[in-house]
Each structure stands twice: as C-alpha cells, then as structure tokens.
Amino acid sequence: MDANERIHAQLVKAGVTLAASLPDDWVNGLIRRVTAGNEIRHIRVGREAETIAICAGAFFGGVRSVAIMGNTGLFTCTGEMATLCLRHMIPVFCIVSARGSIDDHKVYQEVQGRRTVPLLQAYDFPYQVIDQQDDIERIPDAYEWHRLQKRPFILFLTKRLLGVKNA
Amino acid sequence: MKTREALAVLARHRGDAIVVCALGMAANEWWAVTRSEDSFYMHGGMGFAASFALGLATALPHVPVWVLNSDGSLSMNLGCLLTEAGQQPGNLKHFVVDNQSYQTVDTMPMVNQDNADYAAIARGAGIRQVATIDNLADLEKMTPPIVAAPGPYFIRLRVESEPDYQRAPPATYEGPEMKYRFGRALEKKLGIKVFGPRGF
Numbered sequence: 001m002d003a004n005e006r007i008h009a010q011l012v013k014a015g016v017t018l019a020a021s022l023p024d025d026w027v028n029g030l031i032r033r034v035t036a037g038n039e040i041r042h043i044r045v046g047r048e049a050e051t052i053a054i055c056a057g058a059f060f061g062g063v064r065s066v067a068i069m070g071n072t073g074l075f076t077c078t079g080e081m082a083t084l085c086l087r088h089m090i091p092v093f094c095i096v097s098a099r100g101s102i103d104d105h106k107v108y109q110e111v112q113g114r115r116t117v118p119l120l121q122a123y124d125f126p127y128q129v130i131d132q133q134d135d136i137e138r139i140p141d142a143y144e145w146h147r148l149q150k151r152p153f154i155l156f157l158t159k160r161l162l163g164v165k166n167a
Numbered sequence: 168m169k170t171r172e173a174l175a176v177l178a179r180h181r182g183d184a185i186v187v188c189a190l191g192m193a194a195n196e197w198w199a200v201t202r203s204e205d206s207f208y209m210h211g212g213m214g215f216a217a218s219f220a221l222g223l224a225t226a227l228p229h230v231p232v233w234v235l236n237s238d239g240s241l242s243m244n245l246g247c248l249l250t251e252a253g254q255q256p257g258n259l260k261h262f263v264v265d266n267q268s269y270q271t272v273d274t275m276p277m278v279n280q281d282n283a284d285y286a287a288i289a290r291g292a293g294i295r296q297v298a299t300i301d302n303l304a305d306l307e308k309m310t311p312p313i314v315a316a317p318g319p320y321f322i323r324l325r326v327e328s329e330p331d332y333q334r335a336p337p338a339t340y341e342g343p344e345m346k347y348r349f350g351r352a353l354e355k356k357l358g359i360k361v362f363g364p365r366g367f
Contacts, residue, residue, distance in 0.1 A: 018225060043225065044253055045218075046246030053218035054225070054250075057187070060207065060350055061226025062359040083211025084219070088346045091367075148367045 003133055003161050004029040007095070010139035012039045015064045016093075019043070020051035024070025025167035026097035026159060031068055040066075048073030049080040052152065055092045056084055064143070067092055071099035071112040074154065075119070081152045082123055089150040093143055098129060098156040106167075120154060127154040131161050168303050170264055170326045171335075174200050174235070176303065177262065180310045184231040184260070185353065187223065189216035189240040191271040193264050195335040197235055205352040208338045208345060214243025217261060221251055224259040224318075230357060231258050231314075238265045238277055241285060245292075251319055252293030259318040261289070268328040289321035301325035 001009075007030055011019075020043040021031045035042045045051055051067035058065040069077075074096050085092055099106070100113020120127050126149055128142060139155070146153035170192060178200045186206040188194035193216075194208035207223075209216050220234035241247075241263050251261065263285055269275045277283070286297040296316060300306045300323070313320055340348060350361035 018222070020222070041225065043221070043250065045250045047244065049212075049215060050218040050244070050247060050250055053212055053215035054222035056212075057219035057222025057224075058226040059222075060353055060361055061223050061230075062353075062361050063226035065222070065226075080212045080215055083213075084209070084215060087211045087342055089343045090346060147363065150367060 003136065003157075003163060004033045006133060006136045007139065007157070008033045008037065008040070010136055011066060014140040014143035016040055016066050016143070018055070018058050018063050018065035019068055020045055020054040020065065021068035022046070022048050022051065022070075022073055024073065024097050024099070026099065026157065026162055026164050027068050027070060027095065029162065030095065034068070047076065049077035052077050052080050052092055053084060056090045059090055059092070065093070067094045069094065070097045071109065071116055074116065075112060078119060078123060081125065085152050086123070091147045091150050092152045093146050094152060094154045096154050096156055098158045101159060103159050125152050125154060127156060129156040129158060131158045133161065168301060168306065168324070168326050169329060170266060170270075171196050171200065172303055173264070173306060173324050173326055176306045176310060180314050181233070182231065182314065184233045185223065185227070186233045186235060187216050187220040188235045189213070189237045191237060191239070192335075193235040193237045195271075195337050198338040199335040204348050205356055207349045210341055210345070214240050215247070216240055217244065217247040217251065220259060220261075221247070221254060221256060224256045225254065227357070227359075228256075228258055231260070233260045233262060236261060236263045238263060238267065238283075238285065239269050242278060245288060248289050248292035248294060248321070256319055257317040260313065261294075261319060261321045263321070263323050264326055265323050266326045266328045270329065270332055271334060274328060274330050274332060286321060286323045294319050294321045296320040297323070299323040299325055
C-alpha cells in the first residue's frame, strides 16, 4: 500500500469526512486519492487560506476536516490561521508538503525550507513531520491531539515518505 | 437604504438560518439587530467569512446558512466565489453589504469605489442566482423568494455609505467565548455534537 493510500485510510479512521485543498506537486497524490473515494468530501479552493476558514466553519458543524496544501501555501495563510483560529481557539488539521528540504532542489522552495519552522514557532503553531510509512498510523492520535491544542496543527509529509520523483 | 435597516429586514426573514458575519460593520450591526448567539461574528480572518460559511454549510447540508459579507471583506477574497460556485451549496445564501467604503475605518473609499459590480462578478464566477437590491421596498419584496430558493444565491445589498456613521458596538463577547457560545448554540439548536465529551 503506498503512502497516500495509507494516509487516506488513517484520515478516515480519524473520522475525517471533509477535505479542502490546493495542489502542490508532492500532495497531489493524496488529493487524487481523496477525490477518488466517497469517504471524504473534497472542496477545491483558489487560495490556501480558504482551506483554513472552510475547516474552521466545518468544525462548528461537528465535522472533522483536513486542509491539504503545499508549504508555499502555508506561508500565505498564516495571517488567517492566527486571526481566525488563534483568536477563537479553533483547531484546524493541516497536511502540508515539507518543501525546501535537503532533497528538494527546486530553487523557489529554498525560503520555505529555511523559514517554515521558525514561522510556525513564532505563531506557536504545533507541527509534526512524518518521514516513514510506519508513522502514518499516528494520524488518528495526531488528530485527537490537535483538537485539544485548539489551534492549527501542521502535519508535514516528506519527499521520501511520498516517494516523489522529479518534483 | 441604510445598513441597519437592511439587516433588520433580513432578520425578520431569517427563519432557522445560521448566520456568519464578516468582521466589522456586518458583525456589529447584525449583533445590534438580533443579539443572536447562533450567529458567528468574525473578529479576524478578514475576507474569509464566506469560506467559513461554506465549510459550515457543507458540514450541515440540511441547515440554511447565510453569510453576511461586506464589500471590503469580499474584495480581499474574491476567489471565494469560484469555490462557492464549484460546490453549488443548496443551503447557502451569500449577502454582501456594499456601501462602497470601509465604514468602520473612517469611511475610507473602497478600491474602485462606485464602479464595481459584485453581482456581475459572482455571476461570472459561476453563481447563477444573483441579485442587486438598493431599496427597502424591493428588499422586503424579494427576500422571501430568495430565502425560499435553493442556493447558492448571491445578493448584493447596495446601501448608503454613512459618513457620520455611529459605530455599533460589537458583540459583548469575543475570542474563545465566541467559539463556545456559538458551538453550544448550534449543539442545542440542531442536536449536533460540536465538542467532544471532555469539552474540546
């Protein structure tokens, strides 16, 4: 079973029934897996910050959701994550590609690789990195943990985990 | 048509709708008119009330959801109209208070003041039902059929800019209390579970 299949299965196990996403090379496989099934409803957006607000709204409908995006997209929505989710203590579970890592040689990802963690630390947004398939089974635990954190939580997926080639 | 007069009309026709208000004037005036706790009054995330409402409407497909947006907020996230059109939520009504200004910040003019047609933008984004209403008589007449129609429906409320606007005070609670009051109100009203057994 490939990583995206296992991630999808663990999201379903965690009770996730809604996803909002904007593509990135590395998470496109997961987005395709979500859209291929009917366990998780999928909303395509035009800007990553929409995923944060959509998931925040879904929270109040009693629905478990996930925001899927690339690292660059995460950069663009930290303001909304702070002023909406920190302000009101709303948990949002984000799955984000760990772009800019040492095995990512796209020059336009270099800033993200260096500055993402300091940015998250500045906002006090918790995060975890999944680099091995065995750790995918921790997603349901991570989901429960992010709810009690009452703020956005970022689960980074690495290039090695996703088996991405040429991206 | 003044903003508060328009929102008073909407309040009378609200029925069971859950309402999400963009921060600033829309939120403050809706609170002034309704004092309702089953409304969410945004205090941040300017531009994203419509996205929040779409998430709520998607989560509760059998519950009417309204968003009371503003021209300033909509201009910060026009892409929300594409996302909304892509989903075609049958339970969502999208009202925009268009006063051509940033009312709560000294009535400073909106970008492209007087020339933007948000209803046309919404139609172009793929929302088939759109309306522009600029007087109370039409609003009284058109609101019942708009409420009764399936969504998505985009309604531009063309109201007066009010240079001597006396700012309505915001809701008397905020931040985390907003989360819990709104969530508990929905649990009570709809019989759903927003929070887990230990409160988070």
